[in-house]
Amino acid sequence: MSTAQSSIIRRPKAAISLTSINVFHLRNPLVVAWWSLVYPGFGHMRLVSVAKGFFLFAGELLINTQAHINLAILYSFTGNFAMAKQVLDTHLLLLYCGILVFAVWESYRIAIEVNKFSVLADHDNDPIGPTVISGVGFNAFDKRNPWLAAAWSMLMPGAGHLYALEIIVAIFMMIGGGAIIYLSHLLPAIGYTALGQFAQAKSVLDWQWLLNIPSFYCFSIYDAYVKTVEFNKLFDQEQAQFFRNKYQSPLFPMPLKSV
């Protein structure tokens, strides 16, 4: 009984599965709260609270699209307050405040909790399993270039996550990002802009959907970059642990002993 209990790792540092790696590492709670502010759900995804993150993201997207909040923001910032009031649909509008403030508050709270777990896990320093393999794939700690992850995400949201082996988030980014890009008519507008036909670019865009893109795009780059950095650190930590356990035998004949 006691041996079974002692084999339980109470404060694990990381978990690895075929579709993702999850690490308790220190994060700045204010930065997490910022991502929740730009898009409810992103802060939770930063904390690898993926199910909550997807749920909040879908909720904000639904409310925003129904209430035309992005359009109201657009008109308000450009001084057209009459249009801003006119365009808003009040059926779901007030729920937006709830979901936004909840996402910011809760992601901040979880960030602090995760930081505590991170400190405890680093102190306990229990072994971390660096590899999983099954009939359909594998996942392992390895060193990757964070700038390459950022570059792939710049080219296509989600690609950097695929590179970092964060497959669930990558699928979300690719399908979600693809849908937003399609519905906003971004790519035809880029074509017109490249040809210098700015008026046509503006008229082809769906502005309600377009305003989702800056936050989505920036988050996909940032998250891929930071995750790659953290996975590299995890690799270092695990390897150092392995060498300490396996290659520091007391039988090693130390040089210059007789001096």
Next chain:
Amino acid sequence: MYLVASFHYNLHTEIAITKVEELGIKKEQIFAVPLEKRGETRNIFDTIHHADGVSMFDGGAILGSACMVLGVIYGFVLTWGPIIWGLIGLGGGFLVGFLLDLSFSRFKHSKERRKDTDGELFLMVNCDEHQVEAVKAALWDHLALGVAVLPDN
């Protein structure tokens, strides 16, 4: 004879040790010293409100995303449209945020911050004289940063 080599943390380092063991050298004859890195102290009050080492990207990402939103919005009324102004916002915001972060952390951590250390791990191998060349080759082949040979005293 002793061989001393320095390495990065890398899969190649594990392969190097495996190769050395395959040359007939026992685990007890290999001694690894993983170095702790500066700036990874676990001071909860210092670090809980400060991202660890990735903060150089935080400022850029925050200001970049904020300015990109503003660029897209004001592209609605400006001639060049939302795409060019969005990209200008992203680039300009990222640069300003990055520089702010950089100057702030230079100011705050000028002593603690170091470039990525060159050697992260030291390896000592005890072997017979006739094995030295083979061990040395195995270490160099797997990205050793430097190798030295010490004679028995």
